Amino acid sequence: MALIQTQALTKRYPRVTALDALTVDVEPGIIGLIGANGAGKSTLIKILLGLLEPTSGAVRVLGFDPGRDAETIRARVGYMPEHECLPPDLVAAELVTHLARTSGLPRTAARERASEALRHVGLYEERYRQVGGYSTGMKQRVKLAQALVHDPDLLLLDEPTNGLDPAGRDAMLALIHRIGTEFGISVVVCSHLLGEVERICDSVVAIDGGRLLRADRVSAMTVERDLLAVEVDEGTDELAARLGQMGLPVTRDGRLLVVPLESDDTYDLIMGAVAALDLPLHRLDQRRHRVAELFAAAPRPAAGPARQEVGHGAG
Amino acid sequence: MALADGVIHDIGYQRYTGPRLGRRYAAVSLYLHSLRTAFGLGRTAKAKIFPFIVVGLAFTVAAIAVALRTQSGNVIISYLQYCDAVGIPLLLFLAVVAPELVSRDLRAHILPLYFSRPLRRADYALVKLGAMISAMWLVLAGPLLLMFLGGVFAQKRGASGAWHEFTDLLGGLSYAGIYALIFSSIAVLVASLASRRAVAAASIVGVFLVTTPVVGVLQVLGGDMLRQLSRMIDPVLLIQGLSNWIYRTHTMDIAGYGPVYLAAAVLLVTGCVSLLVLRYRRLTV
Numbered sequence: 001m002a003l004i005q006t007q008a009l010t011k012r013y014p015r016v017t018a019l020d021a022l023t024v025d026v027e028p029g030i031i032g033l034i035g036a037n038g039a040g041k042s043t044l045i046k047i048l049l050g051l052l053e054p055t056s057g058a059v060r061v062l063g064f065d066p067g068r069d070a071e072t073i074r075a076r077v078g079y080m081p082e083h084e085c086l087p088p089d090l091v092a093a094e095l096v097t098h099l100a101r102t103s104g105l106p107r108t109a110a111r112e113r114a115s116e117a118l119r120h121v122g123l124y125e126e127r128y129r130q131v132g133g134y135s136t137g138m139k140q141r142v143k144l145a146q147a148l149v150h151d152p153d154l155l156l157l158d159e160p161t162n163g164l165d166p167a168g169r170d171a172m173l174a175l176i177h178r179i180g181t182e183f184g185i186s187v188v189v190c191s192h193l194l195g196e197v198e199r200i201c202d203s204v205v206a207i208d209g210g211r212l213l214r215a216d217r218v219s220a221m222t223v224e225r226d227l228l229a230v231e232v233d234e235g236t237d238e239l240a241a242r243l244g245q246m247g248l249p250v251t252r253d254g255r256l257l258v259v260p261l262e263s264d265d266t267y268d269l270i271m272g273a274v275a276a277l278d279l280p281l282h283r284l285d286q287r288r289h290r291v292a293e294l295f296a297a298a299p300r301p302a303a304g305p306a307r308q309e310v311g312h313g314a315g
Numbered sequence: 316m317a318l319a320d321g322v323i324h325d326i327g328y329q330r331y332t333g334p335r336l337g338r339r340y341a342a343v344s345l346y347l348h349s350l351r352t353a354f355g356l357g358r359t360a361k362a363k364i365f366p367f368i369v370v371g372l373a374f375t376v377a378a379i380a381v382a383l384r385t386q387s388g389n390v391i392i393s394y395l396q397y398c399d400a401v402g403i404p405l406l407l408f409l410a411v412v413a414p415e416l417v418s419r420d421l422r423a424h425i426l427p428l429y430f431s432r433p434l435r436r437a438d439y440a441l442v443k444l445g446a447m448i449s450a451m452w453l454v455l456a457g458p459l460l461l462m463f464l465g466g467v468f469a470q471k472r473g474a475s476g477a478w479h480e481f482t483d484l485l486g487g488l489s490y491a492g493i494y495a496l497i498f499s500s501i502a503v504l505v506a507s508l509a510s511r512r513a514v515a516a517a518s519i520v521g522v523f524l525v526t527t528p529v530v531g532v533l534q535v536l537g538g539d540m541l542r543q544l545s546r547m548i549d550p551v552l553l554i555q556g557l558s559n560w561i562y563r564t565h566t567m568d569i570a571g572y573g574p575v576y577l578a579a580a581v582l583l584v585t586g587c588v589s590l591l592v593l594r595y596r597r598l599t600v
Binding site (some may be wrong): 046071072075077079081085087088091094102105106109113116146151183310 | 335435
């Protein structure tokens with residue numbers, strides 16, 4: 001059974017079209033829903049939950065129609081909203097227990113599973129503290145715990161790494177990966193960063209301006225390799241020449257040199273070249289793909305009036 | 316050491332196979348949670364201060380009524396008079412608790428968490444209103460019960476006196492219900508329109524106060540009929556007019572307009588409830 005199916009799904013607001021004839025079939029697993037801000041990710045999630053009504057088209061979640069069986073779907077789906085959504089003056093354990101009961105779990109089960117969910121997201125010790133005193137990372141974990149507490153069949157996570165520092169992002173992504181693989185729960189992760197989610201996802205659905213750009217297994221998308229960005233304070237040209245001689249297909253991007261990451265040896269080759277030329281190395285890091293980069297080569301669908309925003313620089 | 320052999324097992328994630336109770340249970344859970352919130356239970360000590368001061372004051376008035384009655388042997392404050400005396404100051408209770416129940420959820424953007432669960436938007440609205448009505452009714456009903464117990468011991472006519480006392484109590488409890496229903500409907504609707512608690516509180520008091528001068532002007536200007544009818548613009552006088560008709564207390568001249576007062580009250584409550592439900596149906600989350 002397909003996890004999510006949409007057929008010419010369209011959502012029009014008086015001034016913008018948030019979703020434009022979106023047709024996609026999603027199989028169970030960890031799915032990355034990728035798009036720039038305003039691409040229609042949140043709109044799609046809200047339609048899946050039955051919180052918004054589509055203007056036209058058909059949609060099925062876990063085999064149910066959100067228009068008619070919204071309650072059935074909502075009982076089996078966990079939702080983590082993008083923005084802050086926690087009452088600051090409640091204790092985390094109490095809040096998650098309360099929300100578990102609102103999801104239909106009996107009192108005792110709700111309390112037990114709230115503790116478990118908070119333990120799984122790594123907040124066991126702190127669960128009797130007020131949410132208002134939590135850091136952003138801890139709040140994100142509470143939001144994930146409340147989505148997970150009733151053991152859903154599908155988790156819808158809207159920008160779960162929002163506002164987190166790099167370490168927090170990695171921890172959150174590792175957690176989501178665990179939920180998808182060990183817990184056996186299908187997860188849809190919204191993000192505007194492809195590089196961030198492709199590491200943990202089985203498949204990726206990319207949308208832009210409410211239209212489907214591409215939906216594929218991640219394994220089929222590996223043609224797009226990771227890139228290394230090198231920046232030296234001086235001697236950029238010499239380094240470029242040197243790397244070129246070593247057989248690395250180097251390209252220039254402003255002050256940066258961009259080299260495809262073939263294997264871990266690439267790091268050593270670059271370090272060796274920098275050392276041999278005795279150049280002051282400013283940075284050498286893996287470049288995260290952005291949606292725009294990945295699809296820049298592909299022919300883009302004409303951007304109609306549907307486009308809300310062209311913010312591809314996000315990231 | 317005995318513990319040396321102990322191994323800590325990470326039992327990992329366990330799927331839930333127990334019952335999943337539906338929408339009705341979700342609504343009841345939210346209702347109980349909201350009722351607790353109204354009295355600051357399950358929250359910080361600071362949140363408990365105000366509700367408990369109000370409850371304390373309500374009981375104090377009732378205790379004084381009981382004391383006066385046992386001392387003098389006469390009913391100085393009846394159940395209905397108690398509701399009138401305490402019901403109006405309870406406006407402050409409403410002004411604090413209704414925003415606590417409704418505006419706080421708007422302010423913290425909690426609604427997406429509720430609406431993504433098996434609970435409908437109208438359920439949420441009605442449950443919150445129900446919790447407010449219940450909280451206000453409980454604040455009145457508790458002291459009325461105290462007065463009843465005091466009254467039963469004070470009267471000297473035995474079982475028939477106790478029965479008479481009991482029917483009086485029922486009158487008081489139902490009157491407290493009318494107060495709770497009308498006051499809460501207005502207060503929750505107003506609170507649902509403001510996400511800041513202070514603004515919501517001020518608006519609730521404002522809505523109740525603004526009608527008073529209007530009624531005052533109409534009282535001076537109008538003839539008999541206008542005087543007898545214009546009072547229903549003020550929710551407090553509407554309730555008292557209603558009590559004149561239902562309980563025949565003769566504290567206010569409403570002539571034969573009792574049914575009109577009832578119709579106005581029903582219209583007011585249904586209007587507020589419909590707008591409240593509409594408000595949440597329209598809300599984008």
